[in-house]
Structures are given as structure tokens and as C-alpha cells.
Amino acid sequence: MFTKEKEFFSILFEAVSEGVIVVNTQQNIVATNQSAENMFGYNKKELETAPLIQLIPKNYHHNHHTYVNGFMKKNESRQMGVGRDLFGIKKNGDIFPVEVGLNPFTVRGETFVMALVVDITLRKQHQDQIQELNAKLEQKVIERTKELSEAVNKLKEVNAELDDENKKRLKAENKAKEALKKEKELNELKTKFLSLVSHEFKTPLSGILTSAMLLSKYKLEEQQQRRDKHIKTITDKVHYLNNILNDFLSIEKLERGKIQYNPSQFKISKVVNEVIYNANMMLKDGQIINYPENIDNYSIYQDEKIVELALSNLVYNAIKYSSENTVIDIKIKQNLDSTTFIVEDNGIGIPEKDQKNIFKRYYRAENALLTQGTGIGLNIVKSHLENLKGNIYFNSKENQGTTFWFSLPNKYQTKL
Template identity: 35%
Template sequence: MENAALLNAIIANAIDGIITIDNRGCIESINPSGCKLFQYTPEEVIGKNVSMLMPPPDKEQHDEYLARYQRTGQAHIIGIGREVKGLRKDGSIFPFRLGVSEVAYSGRNIYTGFIHDLSREKEAEEQLKEYAAQLEEQVAERTQSLQRLVQALELAKEEVSESLEKEKELGILKSRFVSMASHEFRTPLSAVQLSASLIEKYALSYGNPNISKHVGKIKNAVGNLTAILNDFLSLEKLEAGKVEPAFSSFDLVKLAEEITEEMQLLAKQNQNIIYQHTGTQHMVRLDQNLLKNCVVNLIGNAIKYSGENTFIEFNTEISEQGCQVTIKDNGIGIPETDQKHLFEAFFRAHNTGNIPGTGLGLNIVARYADLMHGQVSFKSEVNQGTLFTISLPIL
């Protein structure tokens, strides 16, 4: 009795479905897992032919097996591990692995079916096949795209080889391309900037803060793209040796005040640029455009890398030793390990995060200062801010 109770408990708690049928195919018992798989109660299936749980053509084949047994007295025993389909009460069909064993009991034969649901495995297989097919399709597309690209590159290489005989001429072509690309990009960017400004103006009457917010994002994105184009064009000109300083006399204080006014418009909320000049002399003889580019770049960095509600100190000084321009912020600072690489092209400090930039600005500033026979130095601490100094001789 104890063994029988243990056996019943094992069958009742089995993960797989277990069904017993007699030699006529009628169901004698079904465990809870089998009921759950087929969505029937024991009362609905016990005494019924097991073919009620089979979809076509398995149902017809089972009837043929029974007919053969009735004619010949020999049962058709299904091998272990066969994959078949099951028919649920709601009409849905699912795959399962069927194992059948024959047991002689009390002078008669009983057939026990062990049913292991394969729905998840089949779904996983189908997903894997689908992913594999998608991957093969993507690989084929990428391969074709790569082949087209290689062909285009080979064709371009041949065309360039035919038209350019020297490396110098190739450099000229690159220079023309950068200039053309910069020009072609600037035109639509200017149009986008103008349209954004007009949208902002027309939207004032609606009083919708979301419009101003998104227009501001457009303006910032256009400004970032324009700055990137300017950096690349400046670098290309420097590399090509096209930048020659044009020294002239001008009022340094007037230039600095103009720059302060322009950059204040780009500052963050409650971010103030404080300008101060030391000395009674205002006139210098330098390249005004190169100096302005240097100062705008450094103040732009101070704005980017400092938070709201901060001050940016912008100072100029003219003395017998020369001209000095300093820009000081209270921003994120530059890690000590990065400082030795700061003026390298395309280098950005590791703490800049998602703040946009090309890593070209300081390289350009240093090279512009060098063209004016000056130099750039800095002092910085992380989270304490940075002080940049441009030292230039008075010619």
C-alpha cells in the first residue's frame, strides 16, 4: 500500500503528462500535468478514445492501428522519443515528445504514454531559425554593400590616380573637398538656424514653453555642427599651410568687449562673463582674426564645461613684457593625467562625458598663438576650474 501511494504521488506530481490506455485505445487514467496540457478534466477524457487528443493525420493513423490490432491481435507499439502533435480542448495544436510503454497487468495489456511538451523548445527553434535567417540576410546585404563600396573605392582610386600624379595634388584635392563640404553644410545650417529663430518669434504669441524648449535644442545642435565644421576647416587650413598671420594695429579692449557681448548670448542661465582690462594702453599689433578665434574658443570651452549660476573671468593686460589674455572658469577642470595631451588634435579629457566637442579647439588655439609668436599655458584642478593664459609679444 505504501509503495502504491508513493507511485500515485509521483505520477500526480510529475512534470510530464502521463496517460494510460487499454488495448482498445480508451483512456483509463490521466495525471494533472496531462490534464493541463490538453485542457481537459479527468472526467472529460477517461473512458474516451485517446484519438480525441490527436489532430489529423495522427488521429486517422491511430484508428488504423486499432483496426489492425482488432484484425490481427498485434498492437502497433510507438517507439520512444517520437515527436507528435497534440490537440487541446480549445482546438489548438502543440508539439510533444511521446514515449509509450506496454505493461502486462492483471492478465491484460496496458499502454502508458509519457508526454513531454515541446512548445517552448519549438518556439525557441523557430526564433533561432528566424534570427539565423535574418542574420544571413543581413550578412548578405552587408556583403553586397561592402562589395559595392569596395568597387566604388577602387573606381575612385583609379580616377584619382589618373587625375593626380603627385601627393601634393592629392592634398589640394582634399583641401578643396573640405572647403566645399564646409560651404555646402553651412548653407543649410544657416537656413535651419534662421528658420528656428523665425519659429521662435512666431510662437511667442502661443505662450507654449515646449516650442521654445525644442527650438533651443535645434539652435544648440546647429551651433555645435557649425563649430565642428569651423574646427575642421581651420585645421585643414593649418595643415595645408594656408594660414598666414596678418598683423595690424587695433584696440584690444574694444575687441574684447565685442567678444564678451557676443559670447554672453551663448552663456547658460545666470552664467556671467566678467571682462576687465589692466593697463592704460589699449592698442596692440597682432592678427585680430586669429586672436578673436583663440579667445572665442577658450570662452566657449569655459561656457561648456561650467555650470549655471557661475562666473567666467575674462581679462586682458598690456605691459612692457607684452600682451596677456586670460580666461578663468569654475568648471569641471582637467584631470592631471590628461593635461599633457591637452593640446593634441582630437584629444578630449576623460571627464567631458556627453559634452559635445571635436578635441580640435585647443590644438587650433595653440597653433594660432604660435603663428603670432606667442604661446598658451594653463592651470587646472578637477572640479575647481581652469585658467588659460595666452601670452603674446607686442610687435
Template identity: 40%
Template sequence: MDFSLVTNEAYREIFQSMSEGIIMVDEAGTIAIANRVAEQLFGFAPGGLAGAPLESLLPERYRKGHVNFRRAFNADPHPRRMGFGRDLTALRRDGTEFPVEISLSFTQVQEKLMVMAFISDISQRKQAEDALRRSEEQLIVYAAELEKKVELRTNALNQTISRLEEEIAERKRAEEDARRALERERELNELKSKFVSIASHEFRTPLSTVMSSVSLIRQYKERQEYEKQDKHIDRIKSSVNHLTLILNDFLSLGKLEEGKVDIQSEPVVLSAFLDEIREEVQSFLKPGQVVTTAWPQAVMEVWTDPRTLRNILFNLISNASKYSDPGKPIEVSVEQQNGRVVFQVRDQGIGIPADDQKHLFDRFFRASNAGNVQGTGLGLHIVKRYADLISGEISFTSVYGEGSTFHVSIPHR
């Protein structure tokens, strides 16, 4: 080993005691001197590295490229780390490779450039890094497996929750069906009770009238009192008409409740349709009551179910007649509004008290001022149900003691 390059004894001692391997190389790439650590790193005996080419300490695959790096450094020498950001590998005498870190510096000796390489074996650090990397990879794999398990368990939990939700929904549907069935049964029982109550009251009076009139007719016949006989015949007819209206209400409600009302729309010519209704209602009008009809020329026909519309208007006219005095007119008119046809039935009857109006379409409801006027309290409820079947809307205006107007709006087509 040529220690002439390290002239001072103290410097020589520092050179040899460094924990890093130090190699000094001339411009030709020949090793001039190396400390003991460097010789041990590369597996050489003391003084064995001196005179060896620097590239001999590199794996064969790096040597050609390193010559160019060395020349570039000689052309512009400055202290720096070698291979920053890359893994550097050195070659031992026995041919094994090991990872290193190298810092470069330079000095002038006898006016010649000498490059100093400070070399550290980082095998242990690399092993630790590799172990850490493997741990990280294992952790990533474990995390992925854990995430997969969590996903599977979450999916299983979601499926369980979905099944529970379906079971709960099914149970709620069953409870709702049971509630509806109970409500339906309650309504039917109420309907039966109401029917019995109304039948016992409403049927008794006209039937009694029929029975008494029949007996009196027999007496008047024997006496040949024909005028009185005709009077009681009219009373019988009126009573029979009343019973017929009551039965029609119950039959209509029964069909509506059972969903047995079929709707078949067809063109309805208003002039003929309203004339037929006006003729049909004559049988129950009070003396002096007249039904007038009016419709615009722009609306000659409407597309709807004629039987359902007839039942609606027949019922409204019947109510108008019952709750109006003899001689009071009843007006039936038709208007076109916003693509719909509006039928209006106007009377000059007793009107509807304000407090009763919100219940007017309830089943079995009768206004507080109905008094002795016969009725079941089903008519307007049935009218509302019929209007719903033909996509209609029903409303009314009423002034107590002055009369009422009912509006039934249905689609034009």
C-alpha cells in the first residue's frame, strides 16, 4: 500500500480507522490506495487492491457504462453521491455481489486528480428494507383478504337484513290485510246494522201507507167514491216509488262495495240523453216542479259510461226534488271548462247547513235540516263513488234556506 499519498501520520490513522471503505483512484481508473475496511468489504488481503482497475470491483454488466461515468466525473469533479435514486451493486473477490452506497470526492496529489470513493455495505439495511417490503406486501395481501372477508360478511349481513326487511314488510302487509279485513268486516256489520235500522224505519211508513190505502180503496169502491179511490192509488204509487228508490240505493251500494260495476265508455248525445232523464224523473217530482235542461252547442256529445252518468244525475235530481217545495224549478245545465264537461244540478230548496257540508258525501249521513224528508243517507255517497269510476269530480255550493248547486266534472273524451 502506497502511503505516500497520505503524508501526515494523523491523516493516515484517520484514513485507516474510518468505518467506511475508502478507495483512491487516479484518472485512469487505477486504484492507488484503499483502507482496511475497503479491503475487507471486497475480500482482499492488505494491499491487495492497490494497482487493480476500479471496474474490477463492479459486476460485469456495469463495467462498460461505468467507464463513461468515471470520465464524466473526471471532466467535472465535485463531491456527490453516486447513483442517487438507484441501487448500486459491488463485486467481491469471490464473485459475490452486495449492495453499496458510494459518495465521491476528489483531491489533487502532485498536481494530479485523485478521486476518492467512500463505500458502505448496506446489505443489512437492504435486508431490513426487503423484510419491511415483504411485510408491507403481506400486510397488503392480508388487508385485501380482510377486505374481501368484510365484503363477504357485509354482503351476507345485507342479505340477512334484506330477508328480515322482506319478512317485516310481509308481516306488515299481512297485518295491513288483516286490519283491512277487520275494517271491512266492521263496515259490513255497520252496513247491516244501518240497513236493518233504515229498513225498519223507512220501509214501515210506506208499507203502512200501502196497507191503509188498499183498505180504504176497498171501502171507497163499495161507496163508489172514485175521487178518494184515485187519491189513495196515487199514495200507493208514491210509496212504491219511495221503496224502489231505497232498494236502488242499497243495490247500487252493494255493487260498488263488491266492485261489480263495469264501466263501458261510449259517445253520449247530450240532447237525447238529457231528454230521457227529464222524462224518467217525472214520476217522483212534486206538483209544479219542472226540470229544465240546457247545454252549449259546442258540446253535442260526451264520451263516458251512460248508465253511470245517468245514475249520478238521476240521484242529484231526486235529491233536488225531495228537498225543494212543490212548484220550485230544478235546472240541469252543461258547460265546457278546461277540456272537461261540467254537469250542474241547481235547486231552490232548503240548502245545506255549513256545519254539515264537510260530511255530505259520508255514508248514511243526513243533514241536520232533513227533517221528515225520507231518505237513506246513501245517495250522495253513491254519487261520489260513481263519479270516481268515470274519472269525475264532484263539488257543490249551498246556501242554507236558499238552495244548492252540485257540479259533476268529467273528461270530454
């Protein structure tokens, strides 16, 4: 074979750096070059006429004929083993990775296949090294990621601990500030209380002492009217002081939560009549109280004394802070759930800057400082109403009058 073309093939094959192996349709080797011989460890004579399968490891023999026959039929150049690894076997039995390009050609009507074989052992080693390095790098990334995640978690724990400590510190600081604020308020209340007691007790006591001294001078029978006048003064002053003491006792009981409420079913008109009867004795010249309309059928299940206390406080304040010849309106509204008591006057009103503090204990509006009073009545009323699940509100404009109203459930409820 290749008698005339031998020299041509020899020059061509030897010029190629890849291993060249030519096989016929019977898959026998018909020609090789020096690179192929060196690659597989055979000399030229050992390879010529040898079956191609001699250069393929045994575990690949079963599919080899099928692949070659299929290639012969298609008769086109292509890369062999695309998508899978190919291996050759040397004369000494060493197996090594190869890359094979197949090129069919025809000479004098006979078909041959020229295989260009490249030993890719070094490339595979590099690939394996790269894969190993990538695997190591990936493992390091996993480890570093894990370490970073642990560090982040630890940092989160530390931050959480710091945050918790900060919250505790802020809480402690707020408690200290609150305690300091309460202590300051308490000191202010003590100062106001002492000032109040000094003023509110001193004035009535002076009146009582003066009236008692004057009584001793009116010994004649025709001076009885003057004696009665001073006796009334003493009685009024004593009642006033007694009311102040009762208010102080009420505050103490409210703070300690020792109030015992006594609910009962009663007519609204009964309380209104009692309040207006007592209020009539306090009216200034020309003052009028308008009786609420259509309340005969109103009744409520509540603590009667508290309702009377609340309504009388609002009515007495309306009288006290209104001038002569003014009208005080009492209105009462009732629905299925609650009853609302409304007291409206045309008095001095409450300055806007004082309105936010009007329910504070011992607080008195600027325009009421010269009028007798303790500044604790509304505070007591508000506390009682809230204990009974009620509320109290007001609208006021200085020098135009004030409207107070409070609401209570028709059926007794308490949060105590």
C-alpha cells in the first residue's frame, strides 16, 4: 500500500507534531508517524497492519467498532469523543488521556481515516490541578463564609446585648428622671399644700375668732339679730373648714385605693333637688338656677353620693365664679347606656393657658386666685368619675363663661 505515495506520506506525516494514525475500513493501522509511535511506545513495524483496537484500553473495546463504523458511513471530519473522555494505551500498558480528530479520505476508490491524536496528559493534569484549586478555593469560600456568618452572628449577639444594655440603661435613666420629676412635683405639691392650708384655714379661723369676740359684746336682747349674724358666720366657716378636711381625707383614700362605693337605684331628680336646695343658700343677689327639664323618669344605678358630689361641685363653682344677676343652667341627658350632667354658667371663664391644668390637684386658674377655694374639688370629682368608668369635660372662654359636663354609665361599673 502507498508504494508510490510512500515518500509523500512520510514527508507529510513527519511534518505534523500530533500523532498521525491512518486506518482502513477494517480498522487496521496502515500508516503512522514518528509522533504517534513515540506517543504509544511502538516502532513503525509493530503498528503497521496492527488492529487499531490495540491502542485502546480494554474497557472501551465494546463500543469502539460501533463508533468507527458510524463514522465511516457519515464520511465527514469531526472531533472524536465530544462530551466524553478518550484514552489510549501504550505498549507498556500505561493508559493516558488523548484528544482525537478524525478525517476521512479516499485513495484509488478505497476509504481511509486519518486520526490526529494529541496526548493531553499535561492538559488534564493542569485541569485537575485547576479543579483541585477551584475545589479548595470553593471550600475556603465556604469556610470563610461560615466564619463570616459566625462572626456576623456573634456581632449581632454583641449588638443585641449592647442594645439590651442600652435599653436597661435608658430605662434606669428614665426611672431616675421620673423619680426626680415626681419628687420635684411632690415638693411643689407640699409647698402648694402648706400655702393652701395656711391661707384657707387662716382666713376662716380669723373670721371665727372675730365673730366669737364680737358675740361677747352683744349682751342685750335687742342685739339678738347681730348675735345671729355672727353665729351664722361661725357656722359657715366651720362647715367650710369641715369640707376642706373632708376633701383632704378623700384625696388620701383615693390615693390608697380605699374608696368603697355603694351603688343603688335612685331617681336623678332626687339628687338634683338636693343639690339645688343646698345651692340656693349660696346664690348671690340676682343669680338664678334653671332646673333641668323632663327628668322625672330618669333613674340610674350608681353611687348616689358620688353623683351628688360631682354635680354639687360643678354647680357651686358656677355660683362662685359667676357674678350677681347671672343664670346657671343645669341640663341632663340620658340614653340607654349613660347619663350626662351639664352645668353652664356665664362667669369669669378659665384662661386658655390654665385649661390644661384645671384638673390637677391644688391648681387654680390665674383669674381665680383671689376667690376662696382649694383647687382640689375638680381633681377629686375626676378621680371618682374615672373609678366609676365615667368622664368629665369642659368648654370655657375667659370672661364669657364655662360649661362642664360629666357622663356615667347607667349601670354601676368600677375599675377598683
